[in-house]
Amino acid sequence: MSVAQLKGRDFLSFADLSLAEMQGLLQLATQMKAGTLHAQCRVGPQQRSPILGLLFSKASTRTRVSFSVAMYQLGGQVLDLNPTVTQVGRGEPIADTARVLDRYLDILAIRTYGQDELQTYADYAQIPVINALTDWEHPCxxxxxxxxxxxxxxxxxxxxxxxxxxxxxxxxxxxxxxxxxxxxxxxxxxxxxxxxxxxxxxxxxxxxxxxxxxxxxxxxxxxxxxxxxxxxxxxxxxxxxxxxxxxxxxxxxxxxxxxxxxxxxxxxxxxxxxxxxxxxxxxxxxxxxxxxxxxxxxxxxxxENRMHAQKALLACLLGFTLIP
Structure with a gap:
């Protein structure tokens, strides 16, 4: 599968993928769904469980739950970053928020209005940033x-x-x-x-x-x-x-x-x-x-496949080891 090169990358648009990467993600999602392939979930020098941040400015059922369940099933943790109870909702610059979240999290999924806002997070955070929906695209x-x-x-x-x-x-x-x-x-x-x-x-x-x-x-x-x-x-x-x-x-x-x-x-x-x-x-x-x-x-x-596809995506962006 041609997915190793996805480690550490952002997924802001479906056009971010090559044909081989898309095919690799679909194959991995299929195997994970069937239980024939698993991901070893450890990151960093301490080999700790990774943390996914969900920063959602729009209501969500499937996206929120599927990302959360996918991360938990991978052995990671999820932090719900509701903008209404964070400084984002009080006008803190996106660039500042992005640089702080970069120090805390391993990966960030954002559901918001403007694609430009998503791009700003990606520009200022070194961790992978995922488009969990904008007004421009819904690649997941x-x-x-x-x-x-x-x-x-x-x-x-x-x-x-x-x-x-x-x-x-x-x-x-x-x-x-x-x-x-x-x-x-x-x-x-x-x-x-x-x-x-x-x-x-x-x-x-x-x-x-x-x-x-x-x-x-x-x-x-x-x-x-x-x-x-x-x-x-x-x-x-x-x-x-x-x-x-x-x-x-x-x-x-x-x-x-x-x-x-x-x-x-x-x-x-x-x-x-x-x-x-x-x-x-x-x-x-x-x-x-x-x-x-x-x-x-x-x-x-x-x-249902939202969960399986996103599990494969998370595993690849975080560079997990895949185990039969």
């Missing part, structure tokens, strides 16, 4: 998504993922992750809700690199939900109003209604297609109850 989610797809189909390259809804942080990381994996990705959004052109261009560059390996990859941004879904093996959606956009939620419903993942759209996908949702879900809005609870849903496997 995509790592778990690809693990789920790989479990369902065996291989990633050549599959087609259709994402329907808002061109948000999840869509951004999916574009990058699918392009890197050699998967075709079609993003269908209402007009004016497309993913950022910078991310689309970055995904196209990754797809072009894959084309050199004999696996041409299609990157499509469209307003046609039916065309995006037709023949695809993975249907993916997210809430129509992300955290911080709750005031727009009611206004967005009629705009996004044609992009609902429902039985009609699922019928034009590949007969073996699976359905994914990063959760939390608003049943009856972006996805119907029937599809979410149907036989083609892999949403609960996807949620």
């Amino acid at each position: 989610q995509t790592l778990a998504d690809l693990l789920t797809v790989q479990e369902a189909f065996g291989e990633l390259a050549g599959l087609t993922l259709a994402y329907l809804g808002d061109g948000n942080n999840v869509a951004h990381s999916l574009l990058l992750g699918c392009a890197l994996a050699g998967m075709h990705v079609r993003v269908a959004t209402p007009p004016d809700y497309e993913p950022h052109p910078e991310i689309v261009a970055q995904a196209q560059q990754l797809a072009a690199l894959r084309a050199g390996t004999g696996t041409p990859t299609e990157i499509v941004v469209t307003h046609d939900a039916l065309a995006a879904v037709e023949g695809s093996q993975i249907l993916y959606t997210d809430v129509w109003a992300s955290m911080g956009q709750e005031g727009e939620a009611d206004d967005r419903i009629p705009i996004f209604q044609p992009y609902q993942v429902n039985e009609t759209l699922l019928a034009v996908a590949d007969p073996e297609a699976i359905v994914l949702h990063c959760l939390p879900a608003h049943r009856g809005e972006e996805i119907t109850e029937g599809v979410m609870e149907g036989q083609q849903s892999r949403i609960w496997d996807q949620a």
